[in-house]
Amino acid sequence: MSAGPVAAAARPTAGRRFPPVAELAIGSLALVVVGGILMASYVPRRPPLGVPAVLTAVSAALILTSVFLLSRLRPFAWGRFFLAFRWALLAYVISAGMIGFAFVRDHTRGAPLALVAVMLVIFALDVPVIIAFTVARYSSPPHAAS
Amino acid sequence: MTDVGRRQAGPAELAQGPPRAQIQVVPLRGLPVVAAVVVFVIASIAGNWLWALTFCHVVGGALWTAIDLFVGLIIGPILGRLPEAARAEFAARFMPKMVLLMPTLVLMTLAAGFQLALREGNLAPSSPNHAWLIVSYCVVGLMAVIALGVLEPANITVLVEMRKTAPDGAVIALLMRRFVYTSGIIGVMQVATLIIMTRVASQ
Numbered sequence: 001m002s003a004g005p006v007a008a009a010a011r012p013t014a015g016r017r018f019p020p021v022a023e024l025a026i027g028s029l030a031l032v033v034v035g036g037i038l039m040a041s042y043v044p045r046r047p048p049l050g051v052p053a054v055l056t057a058v059s060a061a062l063i064l065t066s067v068f069l070l071s072r073l074r075p076f077a078w079g080r081f082f083l084a085f086r087w088a089l090l091a092y093v094i095s096a097g098m099i100g101f102a103f104v105r106d107h108t109r110g111a112p113l114a115l116v117a118v119m120l121v122i123f124a125l126d127v128p129v130i131i132a133f134t135v136a137r138y139s140s141p142p143h144a145a146s
Numbered sequence: 147m148t149d150v151g152r153r154q155a156g157p158a159e160l161a162q163g164p165p166r167a168q169i170q171v172v173p174l175r176g177l178p179v180v181a182a183v184v185v186f187v188i189a190s191i192a193g194n195w196l197w198a199l200t201f202c203h204v205v206g207g208a209l210w211t212a213i214d215l216f217v218g219l220i221i222g223p224i225l226g227r228l229p230e231a232a233r234a235e236f237a238a239r240f241m242p243k244m245v246l247l248m249p250t251l252v253l254m255t256l257a258a259g260f261q262l263a264l265r266e267g268n269l270a271p272s273s274p275n276h277a278w279l280i281v282s283y284c285v286v287g288l289m290a291v292i293a294l295g296v297l298e299p300a301n302i303t304v305l306v307e308m309r310k311t312a313p314d315g316a317v318i319a320l321l322m323r324r325f326v327y328t329s330g331i332i333g334v335m336q337v338a339t340l341i342i343m344t345r346v347a348s349q
Contacts, residue, residue, distance in 0.1 A: 026295035033287040040260070041280045043269050084302065087172065091249065098188065098257050105191055106264055127294045134299035135306050138317050 016140075018073070021133045024066035029126040031059035032119045036099075039116060047112055056115060059122050066129060073140075081136035088128035096120040169238050171305045176246040187254050191261045199265065202258030207343065210251040211336045217244075218333020222326040234318050237325075238308050241301050248293070256286065268346065275346045282342045289335050297328040 035055035039047045103116050190198035225233055262268075268275040300321040307313050307321070 022295070022299070026291065029295055030291045033291055037280075037283045037287050040283060043260075044264060045271070080306070084306070088302075094184065095249070095253055098184070098253060101188065102191060102257055102260055105261070127298075130295055131299045131302055134303045138303055138307060138314070138321075139310075 018137055019069040021066050021070045021073075022130050024062045024069070025126050025130045025133070028059040028062035028066065028122060029130070031055045031062070032122045032126070035059070035119055036116075036123075039112065039119075043106060043108070049111055049115055052115055052119075056119055056122065060118070063122055063126055063129065070129070070133060075140060077136040077139035080139045081132045084135040085128045085132035088131045089124065092124045092127045096124040099123075169305060169309050170242050171302060171309070172245055173242045176243075180246055180250050183250055183254055187257050190258060194261065194265055196262075196265065199258045199262040202254045203262050206251045206254035206258065207339075210248070210255050211339060213248070213251070214329070214336045215333045218329040218331070218336075222329045222333070225322070226326050230315055230319055233322050234308060234313070234315070237304050237318070237322060241305055241325075244301060245298075245305070249298075252290075252293075274349045278342050278346050278349075282339065282346075285335055285338050285342065289332050292328050292332055297325060297332070300324040300328070 032055070035052040038052050038055075042048075097120075100117060100120050103113060108116060186198070187202050189195075190202055225236060228236070263275075263279055267273055268279055270276065304318055304321045304325070307317050
């Protein structure tokens with residue numbers, strides 16, 4: 001080992017500016033969480049879908065923008081990104097599946113269930129994108145030397 | 147991420163301590179326990195089993211709240227004052243456990259709690275607990291965004307960084323600071339959860 005954390009502390013951490021991939025994904029996550037709270041606050045009644053649908057649409061737009069910005073990154077530690085992404089995706093698909101199961105178990109049907117499903121898909125994508133991007137950005141130049 | 151990174155030496159060496167051989171981002175030995183908990187929670191919800199739902203919600207919630215308060219308000223400030231090498235050494239042992247423990251506790255508490263509230267009629271608009279539960283959704287929602295959007299990515303990135311042959315100390319310090327601050331914020335928010343849940347339980 002040529003250098004430890006203390007020795008390496010002199011290396012710059014902010015030498016490269018990244019697009020707001022994580023920020024957009026966090027915004028997307030916040031919107032689906034708000035939409036989910038709105039939907040859950042009506043259980044066991046049928047919730048009005050207008051506001052949650054708008055929040056979901058904006059959330060989807062944010063995560064798509066985030067993924068678009070991410071896809072344009074060069075050079076980027078894609079190997080590390082996908083390694084982190086696939087394990088996080090597995091974990092959050094299980095989480096989302098359990099939340100979906102709770103809604104199905106509580107007799108949510110039709111359009112509300114479809115909207116919840118879309119929200120859960122976004123949720124299951126948001127968190128892995130945030131985790132994987134955060135991991136990979138510190139493995140990309142100027143940090144790639146390590 | 148579950149594979150094991152090998153390092154010949156690390157911050158421990160710099161701190162005159164024993165060398166650390168391995169850092170596991172996700173402790174594989176914990177996965178069967180997580181799987182068992184998830185299966186138990188699913189079975190509790192599917193069976194609408196009062197004791198099991200109460201157990202999952204109370205035990206999961208107590209551990210979640212206590213760990214958040216302890217880490218945020220006790221461990222965090224201590225960690226913030228430690229030398230960087232000591233912080234990194236602590237993180238290498240502590241954070242892999244948190245990677246599995248906290249999401250499992252959160253899942254257990256929320257899934258069982260929602261089903262329990264529905265079963266007990268607390269979600270009905272006429273229930274005196276309805277408004278309190280909506281407030282608790284908001285508190286949990288905010289904590290979830292902070293935990294999933296900031297704290298957990300920082301936690302995992304520190305571990306990945308420490309598996310490198312030459313970890314960047316500045317990156318570890320930056321992300322550990324983020325971990326300490328967000329833990330503190332979540333710890334304070336858990337006080338609100340305690341107030342809400344004791345209020346719900348006593349009405």
